[in-house]
Amino acid sequence: MKSTRLRICAAKRRYPTQEQAQAAVEQATIILRPYRCDRCGQFHLTSRTKGKRIARPAG
Numbered sequence: 001m002k003s004t005r006l007r008i009c010a011a012k013r014r015y016p017t018q019e020q021a022q023a024a025v026e027q028a029t030i031i032l033r034p035y036r037c038d039r040c041g042q043f044h045l046t047s048r049t050k051g052k053r054i055a056r057p058a059g
């Protein structure tokens with residue numbers, strides 16, 4: 001699974017601090033969650049929530 005992670009890491013936006021990641025979460029229109037990446041040591045956002053999908057705004 002290393003290569004998958006590496007690709008995700010490369011494709012995703014990175015945030016050097018959790019504060020910056022959290023700020024991006026709050027600006028997003030969907031539910032995101034910051035997590036620390038063990039490849040780059042920075043933070044990425046994931047849209048995965050615990051089984052609960054949040055509907056997009058109408059339209």
Ligand SMILES: [Zn+2]
Nearest residue numbers: 009037039040
């Ligand atoms: Zn990463």
